[in-house]
Amino acid sequence: MLELAVLGLLHEAPMHGYELRKRLHALLGAFRAFSYGSLYPTLRRLQLAGLITDESAQDAVQRTWNRRAKTVYKLTADGKERFAELVADVGPQTWDDGSFGIHLAFFSRTPAEARMRILEGRRRHVEERREGFRSTLGRASEQIDRYTLELHRMGLESSEREVRWLNELIAHERAEHEDPPSSGRPRD
Amino acid sequence: MLELAVLGLLHEAPMHGYELRKRLHALLGAFRAFSYGSLYPTLRRLQLAGLITDESAQDAVQRTWNRRAKTVYKLTADGKERFAELVADVGPQTWDDGSFGIHLAFFSRTPAEARMRILEGRRRHVEERREGFRSTLGRASEQIDRYTLELHRMGLESSEREVRWLNELIAHERAEHEDPPSSGRPRD
DNA sequence: TTCGTCATGTAATGGGTTACATGATTAC
DNA sequence: GTAATCATGTAACCCATTACATGACGAA
Numbered sequence: 001m002l003e004l005a006v007l008g009l010l011h012e013a014p015m016h017g018y019e020l021r022k023r024l025h026a027l028l029g030a031f032r033a034f035s036y037g038s039l040y041p042t043l044r045r046l047q048l049a050g051l052i053t054d055e056s057a058q059d060a061v062q063r064t065w066n067r068r069a070k071t072v073y074k075l076t077a078d079g080k081e082r083f084a085e086l087v088a089d090v091g092p093q094t095w096d097d098g099s100f101g102i103h104l105a106f107f108s109r110t111p112a113e114a115r116m117r118i119l120e121g122r123r124r125h126v127e128e129r130r131e132g133f134r135s136t137l138g139r140a141s142e143q144i145d146r147y148t149l150e151l152h153r154m155g156l157e158s159s160e161r162e163v164r165w166l167n168e169l170i171a172h173e174r175a176e177h178e179d180p181p182s183s184g185r186p187r188d
Numbered sequence: 189m190l191e192l193a194v195l196g197l198l199h200e201a202p203m204h205g206y207e208l209r210k211r212l213h214a215l216l217g218a219f220r221a222f223s224y225g226s227l228y229p230t231l232r233r234l235q236l237a238g239l240i241t242d243e244s245a246q247d248a249v250q251r252t253w254n255r256r257a258k259t260v261y262k263l264t265a266d267g268k269e270r271f272a273e274l275v276a277d278v279g280p281q282t283w284d285d286g287s288f289g290i291h292l293a294f295f296s297r298t299p300a301e302a303r304m305r306i307l308e309g310r311r312r313h314v315e316e317r318r319e320g321f322r323s324t325l326g327r328a329s330e331q332i333d334r335y336t337l338e339l340h341r342m343g344l345e346s347s348e349r350e351v352r353w354l355n356e357l358i359a360h361e362r363a364e365h366e367d368p369p370s371s372g373r374p375r376d
Numbered sequence: 377t378t379c380g381t382c383a384t385g386t387a388a389t390g391g392g393t394t395a396c397a398t399g400a401t402t403a404c
Numbered sequence: 405g406t407a408a409t410c411a412t413g414t415a416a417c418c419c420a421t422t423a424c425a426t427g428a429c430g431a432a
Contacts, residue, residue: 001419018383027336029324029343030317038420040385069428070383097285107335129218136217147295148215154353155217158346165342189391206411226392228413257400258411 001102002034002042007051007075007083008106014055014074017043031101043073051079088114095125112177119173123166130159189290190222190230195239195263195271196294202243202262205231219289231261239267276302283313300365307361311354318347 009015009023021039024032046052055072075083087110093099100122107115133156136144144152197203197211209227212220234240243260263271275298281287288310295303321344324332332340 016383017385026324029320029340031339031343035421036383036385037387037422042419044385101339104335104339108333132217136214145296148293150353150357151219151289151292152217154350155219158349161346161349162342165338169338204411205413223393224411224413225394225415230391232413 001032001099002038003046004083004086004106005032005034005102006039006042006046007079007086008102008109010052010073010075010079011083011109014072016070016072018070020073027105028101032098043071046079047073049078050076051082052076083109090114090117090121094118095122112173116170116173119166119170123163123170126159126162126166130156130163133159189220189287190226191234192271192274192294193220193222193290194227194230194234195267195274196290196297198240198261198263198267199271199297202260204258204260206258208261215293216289220286231259234267235261237266238264239270240264271297278302278305278309282306283310300361304358304361307354307358311351311358314347314350314354318344318351321347 005024005028006020009020009027012023015023017036017039020043021034021036024034043052047054052073053076055074056070087103087106094103100118103110103118110118133152136152137149137156193212193216194208197208197215200211203211205224205228208231209222209224212222212227231240235242240261241264243262244258275291275294282291288306291298291306298306321340324340325337325344
């Protein structure tokens with residue numbers, strides 16, 4: 001997750017850790033927040049793996065005088081490749097709230113085909129969740145306490161809204177790529 | 189989190205692990221799902237801590253013949269105390285999506301005062317999130333790409349809805365507190 | 377000169393998940 | 405008699421957080 005986010009952000013421009021974290025916050029809003037305690041170790045790991053390099057490393061003078069200088073990271077060719085891999089590697093955990101947000105945030109660098117798989121997978125995921133709420137509310141509205149009821153009512157409403165939202169996004173995707181719906185059942 | 193949920197559920201009735209997990213699912217919907225890989229170790233830990241006991245333990249005959257019998261756990265007095273502690277121990281992490289859902293699910297066993305702190309804390313939390321989205325959308329609507337924009341628009345809308353929902357819950361709490369449904373001593 | 381913010385990091389820990397392994401019970 | 409589901413558990417790992425520690429630098 002963090003790896004994807006870091007590589008994605010460095011696609012825009014070289015940055016140092018502190019900056020990266022602020023951009024991360026701005027980009028992902030409250031969907032996902034990362035702390036320095038995970039960011040810096042990740043940066044080191046990515047550097048060791050050759051996916052990013054310290055752009056300011058050649059500036060040895062500054063290093064000597066300033067034991068705590070900014071370390072500006074930039075993507076390597078391998079890093080770009082890795083990002084492309086991660087962004088298109090769509091699996092069950094991609095549908096999670098947190099993961100989905102990150103993936104969506106990098107959609108402009110995601111191939112159209114992967115975008116579709118992500119949106120549709122997410123929709124299925126949220127639809128299942130929605131059905132869970134529906135059945136709870138339908139089955140036993142009078143046996144569960146007021147608070148649990150509220151919780152599930154809210155959950156149901158949110159799921160319904162998100163499904164509608166996803167439908168719009170999917171429709172837009174289809175329209176943009178002139179890939180008309182083949183044999184789709186009509187969506188609400 | 190799991191500890192709170194387990195103790196809370198065992199408040200209702202004694203149960204074994206498998207059952208517990210299903211009830212957990214039913215109670216929390218998709219807000220939080222726990223796997224057996226965390227449930228069983230937790231049960232063991234709680235048992236060692238004396239917060240729950242194996243109700244079927246005295247049934248030594250079954251144990252001997254059946255190496256894999258159901259283990260029905262029930263709350264001890266210490267367990268009830270611990271639950272009361274956890275449910276009223278309101279801190280910054282209580283406002284998280286997952287935590288909040290669990291707390292809400294056990295509101296009927298939560299003192300009114302703690303309920304208020306949780307609801308108001310959650311509201312503040314969501315309001316802050318909302319402001320984050322608002323400023324992103326207001327500040328730079330034209331610099332961010334379509335997808336990030338959608339993400340934040342959705343986030344803003346959800347936050348707004350949740351704040352309204354919380355306001356209603358809070359209003360309801362206040363009304364009930366000032367005007368107790370039964371056994372009411374008159375207002376000052 | 378001290379305060380706030382920028383900036384980088386580490387150690388300990390947390391709170392789970394996945395995958396796997398096994399056995400018991402029920403329904404067909 | 406076998407497939408599904410009920411039921412319990414373990415080992416390995418994952419991905420992060422919290423709390424802490426250090427240090428640079430500009431502004432009041």
